[in-house]
Amino acid sequence: MTEPGRQAVVRVEHLSKHFGAGSARVDALIDINMEVPSGQVVGLMGPSGSGKTTLLNCMACILEPSGGRLTLDGEAVYDDHWLKADLRRLRLDKIGFIFQYPNLLPFLDATDNVAVVLHLAGLGAAAAHKHAVELLDYLEVGHRKHAMPAQLSGGEAQRVAIARALANRPRIILADEPTAPLDSARARIVMDLLRRIAIDQSAAIIVVTHDEMILDRFDHIYRLRDGRLETDELSRAPAGVDH
Amino acid sequence: MNLAYRDIKHNLLRFVLTNFGLSLLLGIVIMMTGVYGGLIDDALRQARAANADLWVVEAGTNGPFAESSRIPGDTRELVSRVYGVQRAGSVTYQSVQTELNGAPHRLFLIGFEPGRPGGPRQLSAGRDILRGHYEMIVDRSAGLELGQEVMLGTRDHKFSVVGLMRSEVTSSGDPVAYITLRDAQALQFELAPPASRREQARGGSMETNDQINAVIAKVSPYVPVAETAAALSRWKHLTALTQVQQETLLSKFVIEKARKQQLLIMVLLIIVSAVIIALIIYTMTMDKVRSIATLKFVGAPDRTIIGLIVQQSLSLGITGYVAGLALVFIFRPFFPRRLVFDPESVMAVFAITIVVCLAASTLGIRLALKVDPAEALSAAG
Numbered sequence: 198m199t200e201p202g203r204q205a206v207v208r209v210e211h212l213s214k215h216f217g218a219g220s221a222r223v224d225a226l227i228d229i230n231m232e233v234p235s236g237q238v239v240g241l242m243g244p245s246g247s248g249k250t251t252l253l254n255c256m257a258c259i260l261e262p263s264g265g266r267l268t269l270d271g272e273a274v275y276d277d278h279w280l281k282a283d284l285r286r287l288r289l290d291k292i293g294f295i296f297q298y299p300n301l302l303p304f305l306d307a308t309d310n311v312a313v314v315l316h317l318a319g320l321g322a323a324a325a326h327k328h329a330v331e332l333l334d335y336l337e338v339g340h341r342k343h344a345m346p347a348q349l350s351g352g353e354a355q356r357v358a359i360a361r362a363l364a365n366r367p368r369i370i371l372a373d374e375p376t377a378p379l380d381s382a383r384a385r386i387v388m389d390l391l392r393r394i395a396i397d398q399s400a401a402i403i404v405v406t407h408d409e410m411i412l413d414r415f416d417h418i419y420r421l422r423d424g425r426l427e428t429d430e431l432s433r434a435p436a437g438v439d440h
Numbered sequence: 441m442n443l444a445y446r447d448i449k450h451n452l453l454r455f456v457l458t459n460f461g462l463s464l465l466l467g468i469v470i471m472m473t474g475v476y477g478g479l480i481d482d483a484l485r486q487a488r489a490a491n492a493d494l495w496v497v498e499a500g501t502n503g504p505f506a507e508s509s510r511i512p513g514d515t516r517e518l519v520s521r522v523y524g525v526q527r528a529g530s531v532t533y534q535s536v537q538t539e540l541n542g543a544p545h546r547l548f549l550i551g552f553e554p555g556r557p558g559g560p561r562q563l564s565a566g567r568d569i570l571r572g573h574y575e576m577i578v579d580r581s582a583g584l585e586l587g588q589e590v591m592l593g594t595r596d597h598k599f600s601v602v603g604l605m606r607s608e609v610t611s612s613g614d615p616v617a618y619i620t621l622r623d624a625q626a627l628q629f630e631l632a633p634p635a636s637r638r639e640q641a642r643g644g645s646m647e648t649n650d651q652i653n654a655v656i657a658k659v660s661p662y663v664p665v666a667e668t669a670a671a672l673s674r675w676k677h678l679t680a681l682t683q684v685q686q687e688t689l690l691s692k693f694v695i696e697k698a699r700k701q702q703l704l705i706m707v708l709l710i711i712v713s714a715v716i717i718a719l720i721i722y723t724m725t726m727d728k729v730r731s732i733a734t735l736k737f738v739g740a741p742d743r744t745i746i747g748l749i750v751q752q753s754l755s756l757g758i759t760g761y762v763a764g765l766a767l768v769f770i771f772r773p774f775f776p777r778r779l780v781f782d783p784e785s786v787m788a789v790f791a792i793t794i795v796v797c798l799a800a801s802t803l804g805i806r807l808a809l810k811v812d813p814a815e816a817l818s819a820a821g
């Protein structure tokens with residue numbers, strides 16, 4: 198299934214993260230190693246407090262790791278310290294993030310919530326608007342393009358948020374429990390969508406989830422326990438998923 | 441895409457209400473500059489109304505407004521004979537309080553010699569004083585009408601209003617009234633009947649009352665005023681002040697306390713406005729913490745976020761200022777004192793508003809810059 202030539206878009210080597218010091222020290226991540234090639238959707242599972250969010254935030258350059266290396270889209274980003282000065286620009290260009298809650302800006306309508314990140318990346322107002330509408334159509338919420346976030350249903354808002362995460366065609370998409378507020382039918386639709394995006398945009402997608410119902414939608418599953426990645430025995434590559 | 445404008449539009453009602461409050465506050469600040477301008481203007485009018493070149497007052501005093509000045513009644517003849525003096529007139533000044541329709545009424549009485557310098561400049565209605573006694577010309581702000589009679593003095597003489605003027609008030613806002621010098625002297629120095637009887641019993645005399653407060657002199661255009669002033673000052677009991685000196689005395693020293701008080705009120709109001717603007721900006725930023733965290737998360741640079749706050753702060757200040765200015769001009773006719781606006785001070789208030797807004801937004805900016813992008817991850821708020 199992993200074609201030769203597909204390079205890892207996300208590479209994590211010996212990554213560790215601890216909070217606090219002394220007796221209050223919490224080792225949230227211990228010696229994490231993982232690689233996600235482009236076109237793949239991988240799951241990150243584990244009990245509460247096992248470090249899933251912490252790992253995702255480190256990969257999103259929101260949280261500074263305590264040690265190890267992080268390479269995103271072929272660029273070394275972290276090697277015991279940040280290697281990039283402008284992490285926000287890096288996020289804008291390379292990373293799309295889907296929150297557990299849609300986190301749309303309440304004062305912008307659906308279109309502008311997507312257009313704003315295009316605009317931040319330097320696209321002109323008209324082009325940003327046009328592209329945003331195209332994305333909403335692609336996610337099948339085009340009919341709600343003028344709605345304010347407060348008027349959107351949970352599923353619609355989540356798809357607008359996904360459109361925003363996709364807008365700058367990031368190579369890396371990180372999602373923290375994106376299906377938690379959705380019913381299982383909607384959750385499947387979103388997962389299929391992510392799969393399509395992974396292939397269309399040759400992106401690497403990492404999804405934190407508790408939802409056992411969508412396990413078959415992943416190319417690979419990583420399981421965390423007490424800050425360590427479990428060996429691959431428990432995770433399985435789904436056999437019958439057609440791309 | 442302007443985020444500041446979008447957020448304002450989204451919360452329009454709150455913005456409008458906040459703005460209304462702010463416009464009242466800024467309106468009061470603007471009004472205070474008008475009161476301040478009015479104070480100086482009234483003071484100067486008082487000096488200019490006399491249309492003098494030189495003021496001859498008691499030696500060593502800054503009379504007749506800044507300090508009391510008393511000189512003998514025959515000084516005017518002395519002054520008239522000095523080289524360069526074209527015309528001269530004696531004047532007295534006094535504040536009186538009388539009752540009209542049961543309400544207390546303050547007037548600033550100027551006694552003058554009809555036909556000589558020191559009288560009213562321009563009438564808006566009625567005629568000049570023609571009879572030697574009991575006629576008066578008064579500013580319209582006193583609320584008197586032509587033909588109306590007013591009781592003045594301890595002997596209850598009735599003065600009838602024969603002429604009206606406009607915008608002749610003192611620096612404390614009291615309307616000015618002109619009467620003849622003789623009437624004024626009588627009012628100023630005559631005692632009420634019981635006091636008078638007592639004075640006579642002690643052997644005092646009532647006939648030494650020919651005193652005045654100042655002589656107003658017009659100088660020939662062919663003679664330098666300074667030269668005439670120097671000549672006048674040779675009399676040991678007199679001091680001559682030029683019109684410029686008199687205006688400086690009035691606009692600087694006489695109203696010094698009132699000026700300082702208003703300046704202080706203005707400074708306090710500006711501080712209050714600054715605190716309120718800062719609080720508004722701060723709470724507006726607080727309400728947006730989650731949006732700011734999300735913006736940072738998706739990659740917005742600090743300049744976008746600072747721009748958002750500064751633009752909102754400025755639009756709050758600018759619209760508040762404009763609305764305040766409009767309110768002041770709408771309610772100007774109902775204000776008890778004259779409001780005089782000069783463009784410089786109106787612009788100065790605008791500049792101060794802008795500076796205050798920028799300063800106030802630093803509080804919001806500090807908060808916004810401290811927002812952790814990870815806050816966007818916390819449970820929906």
Ligand SMILES: Nc1ncnc2c1ncn2[C@@H]1O[C@H](COP(=O)(O)OP(=O)(O)OP(=O)(O)O)[C@@H](O)[C@H]1O
Nearest residue numbers: 216217223225243244245246247248249250251252
């Ligand atoms: N900012 C922090 N300061 C201190 N400890 C933290 C912080 N963030 C996380 N931790 C700790 O790190 C560990 C991993 O937390 P993390 O949020 O990554 O778990 P999780 O797997 O996402 O859990 P859940 O499924 O409940 O979301 C936990 O023990 C948590 O208490």
Ligand SMILES: [Mg+2]
Nearest residue numbers: 249250251373
């Ligand atoms: Mg978590």
